[in-house]
Amino acid sequence: MSDTTVFDKAFERLMKNEGGYVNHPKDPGGETMYGVTKRVAVAHGYSGNMRNLSKSFAKMVARKSYWDATCCNDFDPLIAPQLFDAAYNHGPSNAIKFLQRAAGLNGKQIDGIVGSQTIGAVNKLTPNAVVLNFLAARLDFFTRIGTWDAFGKGWSRRIVEQLEAAAVDLQ
Template identity: 45%
Template sequence: MTSFDDAFEALMGNEGKYSFNPADPGGETMWGITARVARAHGYTGAMKDLPRDTAKAIAKVEYWDRVRGDELPVTIAFQVFDACYNGGHPVEWLQQAAGVKVDGVLGPVTLAAVRALSPITIVARFDAYRLNYLADLGTWPSFGRGWAHRIANNLLKAAA
C-alpha cells in the first residue's frame, strides 16, 4: 500500500459517503468529492452512484498530486491532503507552518523547510492555521463542531 492509499483510507473516515446538506457551499458530495469536481473530471452520473474507485482516482489527481503528497513526510501529507477537502488554503498554511514566504506555490523551498522541522511541529502549526481559518468562516455555526472534531482526530492520528 502506498502513502496515498493509506491517506485515502484514513480520509474516508472523515468524509463518509453521500452528503447533500443545503447549508454546505460544497453542495452534493460522494466520498468527499463534490459534484463540481466530479463533473470537471468527466463523471456524468448521479453523485450517489459515484464509484469509490472513481473518487479515489479524482482525489489522487485533484488533491494528493497537487500538494505533492508523495514528497511530504507521511504525517504531514495526510494533514494537507485532508485539508484540501475542506477548502481554504492548505499550501499557504503549510508555508506558514514551515516559516517560509507564503506564496501558495509548493516548491523546493517549502519542501526543504518542511523536511527541516519536526513533523509534529509542522502538523500542530498547520492545524492551528487551518482551524483559525475555518473558525472565521460564516459556515462555522453549522459545521464548526464537526470541523473541530475532524482536526482533533487528525492530530491524534499524527501523534500515534
C-alpha cells in the same frame, strides 16, 4: 512505507470524514459523494447521479486533484496525510498556504504553490512541529469561515481526529 501505501492509508482515514452522500443546504460545495463535489466530479468526466459515484472514482480524484496537486510525495509520511486531508477539505492552494505558515514562511512566501522554498522550509523543521503548526493554522481558518455556526463542531472534531492520527503515526 511506499508512497502508495501512505496515500492508501490517508485515503481510508479521509473516508471516515468524507464517506457517503451529502447535500446539506448550508454547504457551499453542494451535492457530494465521498467528499467529491458535483463540480469536481464533472470536471473529471463523471456524468452520472452523484449518489452513484463510486469510491474508486473518488479515490482517483483524490489522488490526482489533491494528493498529487499538493506534492504530498515530497513530504514526510507524517506530514503528507495532513496536507492531503486539508487539500480535500479546503482546496490545494489553501492547504499549501497552511503548510507554508506552519513552516514559518510569511508575506509573499505564502503563495499556495509547492516549490523548493516550501519544501526546504518544511524540511528544516521536525515533522511533529510542522503537523502541530499546520493543524493550528487549519483550526484558525475554520473559525473564520461564515458557516462556522453550522459546521464548526464537525470541523473541530476533524482536527481532533487528525491530531489522533498523527499521534498513531508517531508510534
